[in-house]
Amino acid sequence: MIGVELSKLFRRPRTWTTIAVLNALPVLVAVLVRLTDLAPRPGEGPPFLSAVLTNGALYPLAALAIVLPLFLPIAVAVVAGDSVAGEAQAGTLRYLLARPAGRTRLLVAKLVSVVAFVLVTVLVVAAVGYLTGTTVFDVQPAAGTSVSGTSLTQEELVGRTLLAIGYVTVSMLGVAAFGLFFSTLTDSPLAAALGALAVLVASSLLFTLDAASPIAPYLPTRYWLAFVDLFRDPVLWRDLTRGLALQGVYVGVLLAAAWANFTTKDVTS
Amino acid sequence: MTPVISTRGLVKRYGRIRAVDGIDLDVRAGDVYGFLGANGSGKTTTVRMLLGLVLPTAGEVALLGERMPRAARRVLPRVGALIEGPAHHGHLSGRANLALLDAAGPGGSRRTRTRRVQEVLEQVGLGGVDRRPVRAYSLGMRQRLGLAGALLRRPELLVLDEPTNGLDPQGISEVRELLLDLHRGGTTVFLSSHLLAEVEQLCTRVGVLDRGHLVLQEELATLTAPTGATVVHTPAADRVRAVLDGRVLAVEGSRVVVRGADPAEVNALLVGAGVPVTGLALQRPTLEEVVLAAAGSSPDRVEGAR
Ligand SMILES: Nc1ncnc2c1ncn2[C@@H]1O[C@H](COP(=O)(O)OP(=O)(O)O)[C@@H](O)[C@H]1O
Ligand SMILES: [Mg+2]
Numbered sequence: 001m002i003g004v005e006l007s008k009l010f011r012r013p014r015t016w017t018t019i020a021v022l023n024a025l026p027v028l029v030a031v032l033v034r035l036t037d038l039a040p041r042p043g044e045g046p047p048f049l050s051a052v053l054t055n056g057a058l059y060p061l062a063a064l065a066i067v068l069p070l071f072l073p074i075a076v077a078v079v080a081g082d083s084v085a086g087e088a089q090a091g092t093l094r095y096l097l098a099r100p101a102g103r104t105r106l107l108v109a110k111l112v113s114v115v116a117f118v119l120v121t122v123l124v125v126a127a128v129g130y131l132t133g134t135t136v137f138d139v140q141p142a143a144g145t146s147v148s149g150t151s152l153t154q155e156e157l158v159g160r161t162l163l164a165i166g167y168v169t170v171s172m173l174g175v176a177a178f179g180l181f182f183s184t185l186t187d188s189p190l191a192a193a194l195g196a197l198a199v200l201v202a203s204s205l206l207f208t209l210d211a212a213s214p215i216a217p218y219l220p221t222r223y224w225l226a227f228v229d230l231f232r233d234p235v236l237w238r239d240l241t242r243g244l245a246l247q248g249v250y251v252g253v254l255l256a257a258a259w260a261n262f263t264t265k266d267v268t269s
Numbered sequence: 270m271t272p273v274i275s276t277r278g279l280v281k282r283y284g285r286i287r288a289v290d291g292i293d294l295d296v297r298a299g300d301v302y303g304f305l306g307a308n309g310s311g312k313t314t315t316v317r318m319l320l321g322l323v324l325p326t327a328g329e330v331a332l333l334g335e336r337m338p339r340a341a342r343r344v345l346p347r348v349g350a351l352i353e354g355p356a357h358h359g360h361l362s363g364r365a366n367l368a369l370l371d372a373a374g375p376g377g378s379r380r381t382r383t384r385r386v387q388e389v390l391e392q393v394g395l396g397g398v399d400r401r402p403v404r405a406y407s408l409g410m411r412q413r414l415g416l417a418g419a420l421l422r423r424p425e426l427l428v429l430d431e432p433t434n435g436l437d438p439q440g441i442s443e444v445r446e447l448l449l450d451l452h453r454g455g456t457t458v459f460l461s462s463h464l465l466a467e468v469e470q471l472c473t474r475v476g477v478l479d480r481g482h483l484v485l486q487e488e489l490a491t492l493t494a495p496t497g498a499t500v501v502h503t504p505a506a507d508r509v510r511a512v513l514d515g516r517v518l519a520v521e522g523s524r525v526v527v528r529g530a531d532p533a534e535v536n537a538l539l540v541g542a543g544v545p546v547t548g549l550a551l552q553r554p555t556l557e558e559v560v561l562a563a564a565g566s567s568p569d570r571v572e573g574a575r
Contacts, residue, residue, distance in 0.1 A: 004372045012360065091356025095418065098320045098352065099374035100345040267322040 001105050005113040009079070010120075018075050019121055023128045025071060026063035030132045047228045052133060055140050059133020060126040060161055061231070064168050067125055068224060072168075073175045073200050074193075079117050080179025081193030083110040084262065088187040088269035103263045111180060111255065118172045126165050150233045160235075164227040167240065171224045174247040175200065177254035178220075184262040187269045217242070220250055271334040273298050273426055273457045274319060279328035281314050288314040290481035291328065296459055296474070301452050303468030303489070304461040305560060306478030312461040313353050315478070316430045319459075320350055333426060346376040349424035351432050355415025359404035363395060363414045366403060370418050377422060389417040394443060408435040416444065420451075427451065429460045433467060445471055469556045479564035492559045495551045499535045501525045502548030512542040526552060 009015055033039050033049065042050045048062035064072075084107070087093035096106060133139075152160070175196060182195035203219040206212040216222060223243025229236035274296035281289040289311040296302045306312045317323040319330055321338030330337040332344045357366045367386045371377040377385075390396050393413040403411065412435045419427060427448075433441045448458055448471060462468050468475060468489075475492060477485035485492075502523055503509060509525045510517045513535070519526040529535050532549045539546050 001373060004369055008358070008369065090358065091354070092358060094317075094320075094322055094352050095350075095356060095370060096373055097322055098345060098348075098350045099370060100321070100341050101373045102342060264324070266317075266324060268317070 001101060001109045002112050005109040006116055009113045009117060015079070015117065018078070019124055022067055022071050022075055022121060023063075023125060026059075026066045026125065026129055027132050029062075029066055030059060030136045034136045047225065048231075052137050054138070056133035056135075056137030057130070057139050057157065059137065060129035061164060061227075063125050063129030063132070064122070064164065064227070065225070068168060068171075069204075072121065072125070072172060074197060075121060076114075076118055076172045076175045077179045077196035077200070078189075078193045080114045080176040081183050081191075081196055082189040083114055083180055084183040085186055085189040085192045086183075088267070089189055091269060093269055094267055097267055104259065107180075107184075107259055107262050110183075111176075114176045114180060115173065118169055118176055122165055122169050122172065126161070152231070152233070160230045164230050167227040167230070167243070170244055170247050171227075174220050174250045177251040177258075181254040181258040181261075184258045184265070218246065220246070222246065272296060272331070273300070273333060274302075274459060275331045276315075276319075277329045279315070279318060279330060280326045281311075281318060281323060282326045287481050289318070289325075292478070292481070292483040293486075294476060294483065295486065296457065298457055299452075299455070300474045301448070301458045301472045302460065303472030303475045304459060304478065305463070305465065305468050305475060306461070307463055307564070310478045311481045312463075312478060313430055316350075316352055316428055316461060319428060320345065320348070320352065322352070342375065346374060346422060347424055348426045348428060349419030349422065350427075351415050351419050351429045353430050354434060355411045355418070357403040357411065357414060360402050362400045363390070363398050363403055363406070363410075363417075364400075366414065367418055367421060371421055385421060386417075389420045392420060392447065393417045409437060409440050412436055412440070416447075425456060427456055427458045427460075429458065431462055432460060433462075433464070441467070465557050465560060475556070477560055477563050485559070485563040489556070493553045493556060495530055495553055497528070497530045498552040499527045499529050499532045500548075500550050500552045501527055501535060501539065501546060503539070503544055503546050505544050508542075508544050509539065512539055512544055523547075 029049070030052075033053070037053070039050050039053045040046075044050075046062060046065040048058050048065055052059045052062050084093070087096060097103065178196040178199050179192060182192035183189070186192055186195075200221055203221040207216055207219050207222060223239050223246060226239035226243045229240055272295050274294055276292060276294040279289055279292050279294070280287065292315065294315075304312055304315070314323060318325050319332060319337065321341045324338065332340075333347055335344050337344065357363070358369070361369070364386055367389070368382055371382055371386070372379070387396070390398060393416050395410065395413050395417065398410075403414065406414065412432070416429075416432065419429065432448075433444055436444060448460070452458055460468075460471070472489055475485065475487060475489050476483055498518055501509060503525065504523055506520050506523055506525050509527070510520070513527055516528045517525060518528055527535055530551065532551060536546055536549055
């Protein structure tokens with residue numbers, strides 16, 4: 001069943017188009033920065049973008065930081081929102097359940113395929129970022145600079161980059177959980193994706209609002225950019241662990257709600 | 270013998286609408302059961318409850334002797350279904366769609382998959398279909414592909430909701446032959462339809478649904494059994510009354526209905542008296558007459574409040 005869902009997702013041209021579009025933006029940014037030599041000053045613009053001029057090997061991180069606020073969550077919301085509601089809209093959900101695929105098994109398979117999409121997407125963005133960075137910019141093997149100004153060794157840089165990829169993946173699992181939950185509520189994949197995005201937009205907006213500061217620590221997007229803290233010297237773990245815990249709670253609660261709804265609902269699509 | 274489909278007091282309410290209102294279905298092994306009802310009478314809702322897609326508001330469903338939806342995982346692999354039209358992934362070929370459906374549930378060996386897919390495609394007349402995506406199929410081809418999906422695991426029971434929708438007359442007659450063929454091979458068929466003729470040509474048992482109520486459930490042969498009267502066609506209808514005094518039940522033009530279940534006897538009397546007889550048959554009610562007598566007006570009608 002999981003194999004079926006994975007092959008459905010990755011045999012679909014749309015999946016790869018999404019990933020390709022997602023990668024176009026960081027590549028474009030790299031080319032523009034290179035041509036104009038106008039990198040944002042440190043502390044402005046997307047994180048890491050100021051550092052790539054001296055070390056292109058940092059570009060995977062800049063690429064992730066570029067797609068993280070909008071492009072990546074949109075892609076994840078669309079795929080997760082489509083997971084169940086897309087089958088409902090196409091009418092194939094009733095045939096899957098009459099096969100019988102089993103509602104819990106189907107939901108788990110959908111979840112796994114969405115997680116696989118998140119992972120593949122983040123990895124591809126990082127890989128394309130690395131290729132772009134190393135061809136467009138200079139690479140200085142030993143000069144991995146931390147955000148704090150000290151130098152990181154090559155091993156440290158690789159290890160922390162992998163951790164950052166993992167952290168971004170977990171952040172996106174929160175988006176995926178919202179998408180999957182809404183996907184079990186409606187028969188319209190568009191409505192499900194927009195629902196998940198509405199949550200994220202609201203969360204980003206509230207985060208900038210002083211009046212919302214009491215709930216700020218619980219906003220799903222609150223700790224998204226904390227992966228930057230992995231590149232401080234020493235690593236600043238406080239926000240990272242809070243981010244992981246918060247995403248864990250969101251994912252757990254939303255998946256439980258999705259399961260409770262999907263296993264008891266009338267399939268009339 | 271346990272019934273193949275049996276429901277008791279099955280009710281489904283959508284808000285204030287009672288889509289299905291307390292029906293007791295009884296489908297036996299070897300039946301070709303025609304589930305007749307006008308549009309909106311609750312056929313699809315019933316089929317969805319049988320398959321565990323919609324959960325009943327009240328009542329019970331037993332499929333192949335086991336309670337649904339609890340036993341879905343054991344029972345449904347032995348059931349093939351077509352529910353409210355076919356549905357496929359448009360960007361994949363028909364073969365790929367069937368293979369994915371087969372892989373999505375229990376009881377479909379991967380080793381034999383390609384062969385089984387080809388077999389059912391041939392059965393429904395799509396054996397030579399190419400790699401075109403389903404998006405490019407005609408309505409009739411999609412209906413056939415849906416039927417192929419229902420046949421994939423050689424089910425003991427076929428539950429088909431309006432299986433001939435979208436098919437042309439040749440297609441309808443091919444599907445009829447296919448279903449009769451499967452029935453001869455031992456498959457029980459439960460088929461919903463709003464087409465009287467389809468049910469009359471195909472089914473051995475009939476259930477009639479009217480606004481969520483099962484108003485009739487009987488063998489087709491019993492419903493259309495001779496009424497004990499004989500229909501005579503004659504150009505001299507007025508003279509029949511004189512010969513068969515008191516036995517004439519109705520006269521409509523050249524058609525005379527006469528009491529008596531032996532056409533030969535009626536014929537002998539009329540011919541003996543010199544009345545020309547051009548046609549002679551036992552009177553049987555048509556399914557249409559039976560259904561109209563049992564069910565009320567069409568539920569599609571929305572009468573204004575007066
Ligand atoms: N999901 C639903 N929500 C509300 N009402 C519904 C729903 N599905 C069907 N109905 C109503 O239930 C009745 C029976 O519908 P249906 O089972 O589709 O009939 P049929 O298949 O015989 O045409 C209709 O009045 C229809 O409007
Ligand atoms: Mg219907």
